[in-house]
Amino acid sequence: MTELPRSEDYPSPQIRVEALEALLVERGLVDPNVLDGFINRYVNDVGPMNGAKVVAKAWVDDDYRKRLLADGTEACKELGFGGPQGEHIVVVENTPEMHNMVVCTLCSCYPWPLLGLPPNWYKDPAYRARSVREPRALLKEMGLDLPDSVEITVWDSSAENRYFILPMRPEGTEGLSEDELAKLVSRDAMVGVAQVTAG
Amino acid sequence: MDGIHDMGGTQGWGSVEIDPNEPVFKEDWEARAFALSLASMGVSGTNLDAFRHGLERLHPVDYLSEGYYGRWISTAELLCVDSGILPPGAVAARARVMQGEKVDEPADVETQKPQYERGGAGSLREIEDTPKFEAGQTIRASSLRKSGHTRLPAYVRGRTGTVIARRPAAVLPDSTAHFTGEDPQHVYTVEFDSTELWGEGAEKSKVRIDLFESYMEAA
Structure with a gap:
């Protein structure tokens, strides 16, 4: 199983979020609009x-x-x-x-x-x-x-x-x-x- | 597994601050981390139990210092790398490129999503096994310490309590998180007295906790 590097050697969570989204969107695995929908639901509707x-x-x-x-x-x-x-x-x-x-x-x-x-x-x-x-x-x-x-x-x-x-x-x-x-x-x-x- | 996540009854944390005007997400990246984490389970072919276990697999210092959504984004990456959806190091490399560094990004690897049979959506299952316990019965929680994922917290292990209700059967997190099968089981709410958990002199109260059938033995 994967082990991540320790956080002191790792970019901040903020930038890793952007990086992970970019990598998954490029591969056609996530749709940014779907992510927007999840967020909107829990900020506004629920x-x-x-x-x-x-x-x-x-x-x-x-x-x-x-x-x-x-x-x-x-x-x-x-x-x-x-x-x-x-x-x-x-x-x-x-x-x-x-x-x-x-x-x-x-x-x-x-x-x-x-x-x-x-x-x-x-x-x-x-x-x-x-x-x-x-x-x-x-x-x-x-x-x-x-x-x-x-x-x-x-x-x-x-x-x-x-x-x-x-x-x-x-x-x-x-x-x-x-x-x-x-x-x-x-x-x-x-x-x-x-x-x-x-x- | 025994780890930092198993916090029930641990001491030294100080007081709890309530911020009455707290927004759902304090920063935009937290919202993105939340949504990506939800998506990561489907993308990696894993499940909620594997996600919870992923949180536990983080280094304990990082578990605390990264905060809730920091933990989530690390776990989303962990599941994607476990399944070969992304090569190890891809997220760090891309993050450095986005920050203007000249870094080689690793080549894709072969995907290896977990192969296991799901009995349906969600975690609840209908099962035909006769329940081993009933409301009113005295039970002891298992004292086994597992290396893998479990939802039996340390503070109730080996302690004696009373079954107060049987709940819908559900997939066993201990096997589902490791993709060895769902092993759905009956789930019971069990009441423990505070003196049984914390000794004489404990604050008088009761804890009710949900236990899977295999976590319990008759007492």
């Missing part, structure tokens, strides 16, 4: 706004919430969300007694169809390392100070199941529409490192 729609619908429609918790993949498909890194979606619900959060300690697996590509903190070695060992201390540092009475469960995405958190609906949002609720739902709450606030 992101936390998808997951937020799922959460808001679950908050206003209890039948949907039940379907979502019973079969996340199918319930997300109802709203048009599925595909790569979302082959099997499992939704877990945060409650006043139980807090759930998601990590991938081995790489950075993440439910792309619902949340887009992972943010830097999710890929940070500190998050990957500490979440499974000292989640309470880590969450507190990240701004979520949970009372000792709340149990914490950490989901390590080590296979092809993708975990998604249904956060608690904040108090004082009874009169809001589904669209208004969706705007309150943050990415970080859907990974389980924050809670949704009424704004």
